[in-house]
Amino acid sequence: MANLEKPLSQRKKQILKAIIESHIANGEPVGSKYLMENKQIACSSATIRNEMAELEAMGYLEQPHTSAGRVPSEAGYRFYVDTLLEEYAITTKEIQEIHDMMSAKVGELDQILNMASKVASSMTHYTAIAVKPKTDQVTVDRFETVWIDSRRFLLVMVSSDEAVHSKTITVSADLSATDVLQIADALNRCVAGRTADEITLPVLMELESQLKNPALMTPVMKLVYDVMNRYDHGELNVTGLDRLLEYPEYSDVTELRQLIGTIENKEEIVTLVSEAEKDRNNVVIGSESEVKVMENSSLVFKPVIKDGKTVGAIGVIGPLRMDYARVLALLGTLTGSISEMLDGGTQPKLPKGEVNDDGTG
Amino acid sequence: MANLEKPLSQRKKQILKAIIESHIANGEPVGSKYLMENKQIACSSATIRNEMAELEAMGYLEQPHTSAGRVPSEAGYRFYVDTLLEEYAITTKEIQEIHDMMSAKVGELDQILNMASKVASSMTHYTAIAVKPKTDQVTVDRFETVWIDSRRFLLVMVSSDEAVHSKTITVSADLSATDVLQIADALNRCVAGRTADEITLPVLMELESQLKNPALMTPVMKLVYDVMNRYDHGELNVTGLDRLLEYPEYSDVTELRQLIGTIENKEEIVTLVSEAEKDRNNVVIGSESEVKVMENSSLVFKPVIKDGKTVGAIGVIGPLRMDYARVLALLGTLTGSISEMLDGGTQPKLPKGEVNDDGTG
DNA sequence: GTTTAGCACTCTTTTTGCCTTAGTGCTAAT
DNA sequence: ATTAGCACTAAGGCAAAAAGAGTGCTAAAC
Numbered sequence: 147m148a149n150l151e152k153p154l155s156q157r158k159k160q161i162l163k164a165i166i167e168s169h170i171a172n173g174e175p176v177g178s179k180y181l182m183e184n185k186q187i188a189c190s191s192a193t194i195r196n197e198m199a200e201l202e203a204m205g206y207l208e209q210p211h212t213s214a215g216r217v218p219s220e221a222g223y224r225f226y227v228d229t230l231l232e233e234y235a236i237t238t239k240e241i242q243e244i245h246d247m248m249s250a251k252v253g254e255l256d257q258i259l260n261m262a263s264k265v266a267s268s269m270t271h272y273t274a275i276a277v278k279p280k281t282d283q284v285t286v287d288r289f290e291t292v293w294i295d296s297r298r299f300l301l302v303m304v305s306s307d308e309a310v311h312s313k314t315i316t317v318s319a320d321l322s323a324t325d326v327l328q329i330a331d332a333l334n335r336c337v338a339g340r341t342a343d344e345i346t347l348p349v350l351m352e353l354e355s356q357l358k359n360p361a362l363m364t365p366v367m368k369l370v371y372d373v374m375n376r377y378d379h380g381e382l383n384v385t386g387l388d389r390l391l392e393y394p395e396y397s398d399v400t401e402l403r404q405l406i407g408t409i410e411n412k413e414e415i416v417t418l419v420s421e422a423e424k425d426r427n428n429v430v431i432g433s434e435s436e437v438k439v440m441e442n443s444s445l446v447f448k449p450v451i452k453d454g455k456t457v458g459a460i461g462v463i464g465p466l467r468m469d470y471a472r473v474l475a476l477l478g479t480l481t482g483s484i485s486e487m488l489d490g491g492t493q494p495k496l497p498k499g500e501v502n503d504d505g506t507g
Numbered sequence: 508m509a510n511l512e513k514p515l516s517q518r519k520k521q522i523l524k525a526i527i528e529s530h531i532a533n534g535e536p537v538g539s540k541y542l543m544e545n546k547q548i549a550c551s552s553a554t555i556r557n558e559m560a561e562l563e564a565m566g567y568l569e570q571p572h573t574s575a576g577r578v579p580s581e582a583g584y585r586f587y588v589d590t591l592l593e594e595y596a597i598t599t600k601e602i603q604e605i606h607d608m609m610s611a612k613v614g615e616l617d618q619i620l621n622m623a624s625k626v627a628s629s630m631t632h633y634t635a636i637a638v639k640p641k642t643d644q645v646t647v648d649r650f651e652t653v654w655i656d657s658r659r660f661l662l663v664m665v666s667s668d669e670a671v672h673s674k675t676i677t678v679s680a681d682l683s684a685t686d687v688l689q690i691a692d693a694l695n696r697c698v699a700g701r702t703a704d705e706i707t708l709p710v711l712m713e714l715e716s717q718l719k720n721p722a723l724m725t726p727v728m729k730l731v732y733d734v735m736n737r738y739d740h741g742e743l744n745v746t747g748l749d750r751l752l753e754y755p756e757y758s759d760v761t762e763l764r765q766l767i768g769t770i771e772n773k774e775e776i777v778t779l780v781s782e783a784e785k786d787r788n789n790v791v792i793g794s795e796s797e798v799k800v801m802e803n804s805s806l807v808f809k810p811v812i813k814d815g816k817t818v819g820a821i822g823v824i825g826p827l828r829m830d831y832a833r834v835l836a837l838l839g840t841l842t843g844s845i846s847e848m849l850d851g852g853t854q855p856k857l858p859k860g861e862v863n864d865d866g867t868g
Numbered sequence: 869g870t871t872t873a874g875c876a877c878t879c880t881t882t883t884t885g886c887c888t889t890a891g892t893g894c895t896a897a898t
Numbered sequence: 899a900t901t902a903g904c905a906c907t908a909a910g911g912c913a914a915a916a917a918g919a920g921t922g923c924t925a926a927a928c
Contacts, residue, residue: 175919175920177919177920177921178920178921179919179920180920189871189872190871190872190873191872191873191920192871192872192873192874192922192923193870193871193872195920195921195922196870196871196922198921199921199922209921210880211878211879211880212877212878212879212880212920212921212922213877213878213879213880213918213919213920213921214879214880214919214920214921215919215920215921290653290661292651292653292663294665294671295665298671300651300663300671300673302653302661302673304655304656310655310659310661310675312661312663312673314671384771385771386771387748387767387771388763388764388765388767388768388771391760391763391764391767392764397760399752399758402749402752403749403752403753404749406748406749406752407749410745410746410747410748410749536890536891538890538891538892539891539892540890540891541891550900550901551900551901551902552891552901553893553900553901553902553903554899554900554901556891556892556893557893557899557900559892560892560893570892571909572907572908572909573891573892573893573906573907573908574889574890574891574892574906574907574908574909575890575891575892575908575909576890576891576892
């Protein structure tokens with residue numbers, strides 16, 4: 147079990163790499179004879195066996211039972227991803243495919259992300275996810291209101307991260323158009339520019355005194371809090387869940403159930419992705435994550451950056467023997483292509499102007 | 508196979524009902540002896556066998572193989588649902604449970620529906636869905652604009668179904684606050700009150716002539732079309748997908764894959780539900796639906812009515828041997844409870860006012 | 869000292885045959 | 899019209915046997 151971080155000989159690396167790649171391709175334990183014959187390793191099967199025994203002692207390989215070939219351990223995959231993996235040379239055809247599918251959807255960020263997840267799933271043959279991460283605390287810098295009818299008005303909030311949020315508020319009291327303007331005034335005076343923490347009781351009392359109709363306090367403030375605190379407490383869109391069933395590792399029903407459960411539940415995965423650093427390749431192998439249920443699965447994802455900020459992520463969930471190289475490459479170009487679409491504020495594709503969703507500026 | 512619509516004798520009905528209910532409970536083919544012993548049928552197993560043979564000839568039963576018991580056919584389930592089924596007496600405890608879980612979420616329609624789907628799934632032990640049906644074509648009755656910054660403004664649309672939609676529009680040109688007001692003016696003059704079909708080339712030309720900056724035409728009109736045509740082209744939220752795996756009928760991987768695929772794909776199911784009549788109990792048994800892949804599953808759903816209009820639906824997907832009686836009863840009280848919450852426009856729970864999502868006012 | 873050939877060993881998987889079981893259909897008696 | 903009785907059928911379970919795959923180890927070769 148203990149992996150003492152000894153540097154591996156060149157041949158050990160070669161063998162480990164060959165084993166992992168075979169196993170990724172076939173899903174079956176790989177044996178010494180197979181390696182010798184199919185993987186051009188320049189020594190006999192006996193030598194390979196010796197090397198494998200050592201690799202197993204180091205914790206990189208496992209043996210399902212005495213007379214089976216070897217299977218990579220989590221540590222093995224980790225080592226592979228960190229040091230052995232050769233960059234997958236993405237084909238121009240694949241690039242073309244990505245661009246074709248993506249350019250169809252020049253629209254809201256949500257739509258782009260969901261489309262990207264579709265692309266990711268169909269190109270990698272794994273289940274894909276689009277994540278809108280939890281966002282940090284923001285302030286609302288400007289409030290506007292639009293009168294709708296005597297019972298409803300629209301509250302528009304431009305927040306410090308340049309997002310625009312708007313929500314309809316329904317009240318039981320009668321509202322005039324001027325009432326509604328006055329509400330915006332009061333909010334701009336008392337609340338604008340503050341973080342949630344800075345909205346203390348005195349601030350609220352001041353606000354209440356400025357409102358002609360204090361009955362509005364509750365719904366309005368609820369909304370403001372929502373926007374500032376965790377309006378975006380993350381979203382997760384799943385595509386190609388059925389693809390899990392392509393892999394025999396998910397033929398165990400109870401395990402599959404649990405995994406589908408966690409994916410559907412969203413919370414844990416959103417947290418995991420939200421807490422990731424934005425410039426790394428994020429590869430979570432099995433029990434490396436605290437998400438218990440993912441013990442036999444890997445999650446690979448890549449943030450989508452806009453103007454230097456993480457605005458989303460695209461990821462792929464599959465068995466431990468995921469084709470990391472290809473997935474990483476595809477996610478790379480995919481997120482790159484999205485960032486390109488997003489950056490600069492104006493997209494090159496639409497000549498004149500374009501449309502964004504609420505709150506995604 | 509041929510079911511000649513002969514009226515069934517009382518005893519045949521009794522036997523058919525007993526078979527179906529046993530099969531729903533156990534999932535196994537049921538035999539004559541079992542029926543006699545456990546279901547209080549006042550005749551010998553031989554007689555039951557004779558009756559079963561006839562019921563099979565009529566198409567209500569099937570036999571997996573020569574020496575197995577009988578299993579209900581789709582026609583059998585249909586007959587059961589239409590004429591045999593006794594109303595399930597929902598317990599006060601269940602009613603309590605529903606109300607408890609639902610009252611936690613007095614909020615937007617979307618949230619209510621999704622919560623309801625959670626409740627439905629957890630109480631029935633089947634996969635549940637919340638559907639927002641496709642809506643008919645609407646007109647936009649009023650436009651408002653809010654200036655955000657030199658490159659963005661918010662377009663607010665109040666549509667004929669009283670929903671409020673708002674979207675940020677980003678443009679490459681510089682915008683002043685007055686530009687933005689002028690856009691609203693132009694839209695109100697040319698487009699307000701028309702259906703999508705009525706927006707013809709002359710109307711568009713008129714609009715363009717009124718816009719100070721014709722570059723805005725494309726994004727603005729795209730948005731307007733979206734709202735009017737199929738902004739709501741239906742939504743489907745799934746809960747408890749993992750519950751499918753509780754039932755042995757889904758242990759066939761390829762079938763399960765297909766079903767999960769269709770559920771995830773949403774389109775077909777949304778259409779199916781959207782086209783349903785609003786006052787019937789909607790029970791789709793296996794291949795009754797045109798959705799190929801649902802051949803071995805049933806879908807039971809019930810619309811959610813607000814002010815006489817269908818605003819959503821809650822449904823349950825499971826194996827053919829679904830506990831129809833209980834599911835129907837639970838969906839009934841569930842949707843009833845939602846309609847109650849929604850009706851009247853203002854919810855009694857919030858004393859002062861409340862918040863609605865965009866477009867669901 | 870490393871590599872390799874060879875072989876015994878281990879464990880899994882597949883095959884085979886046999887027996888048991890569940891439930892039927894039919895016939896003849898009630 | 900009902901029922902008892904019985905022969906018949908197909909599936910499922912079990913155990914022994916056979917086949918297969920791959921290892922670890924030893925002893926020889928480089």
